[in-house]
Every structure is written in structure tokens, then in C-alpha cells.
Amino acid sequence: MSVLTDVESRTDLLNRLKRAEGQLRGIQRMLEEGQDCMDIATQMAAVRKALDSTYVRMTVCFVQQELRSRLATQPAQDEQIEALLSGMQDLLSKVR
Numbered sequence: 001m002s003v004l005t006d007v008e009s010r011t012d013l014l015n016r017l018k019r020a021e022g023q024l025r026g027i028q029r030m031l032e033e034g035q036d037c038m039d040i041a042t043q044m045a046a047v048r049k050a051l052d053s054t055y056v057r058m059t060v061c062f063v064q065q066e067l068r069s070r071l072a073t074q075p076a077q078d079e080q081i082e083a084l085l086s087g088m089q090d091l092l093s094k095v096r
Helices: 007-032 037-070 075-093
Strands: none
């Protein structure tokens, strides 16, 4: 399996995970404070969505990286690949 080498993509993924981590800490605090279960459930759903979208983004970044490294692309092909991957990301984000 390959390693994600694009620094910008890795930074984006790390930032997304840090936000999700902050949301999880908030949920823990809500539980400790005895807040309403529906409010907690709403926050849990938000964290799940954030993690799911981060996973989709990582997958798209990986596919993009692999396509670029394995195909000798020209600028016009790069645009087509980007459009295809953008569509793929949109479709995958609607799975849940």
C-alpha cells in the first residue's frame, strides 16, 4: 500500500481529524455534565459524518496520487482526472 505523499492533502486530513477529535472531547464533556441524550446523539452523528467524509477525502487523494504516478498525463488529462475524482468524491459522500 502506498503512503500519501502530498503534504497539502495530508495537512487537510490531519486538520479534519483534529476537528473530529475536538468534537469527541466535547461529547465526553457533555456526558460528564449529564446533558440531554438527544443533544449528545446529534453530536455523535456529526463526528461520524466528519470521519466518513475524511475517509472519502483520503481515498480520493490516494487514487489521485496513484493515477498521477502511474499515468503520464498531460494538462488536459489532469483536468479530466480532477473532474472525475471530484465527481467520485461527491458520490461517495452521499453513501450514508
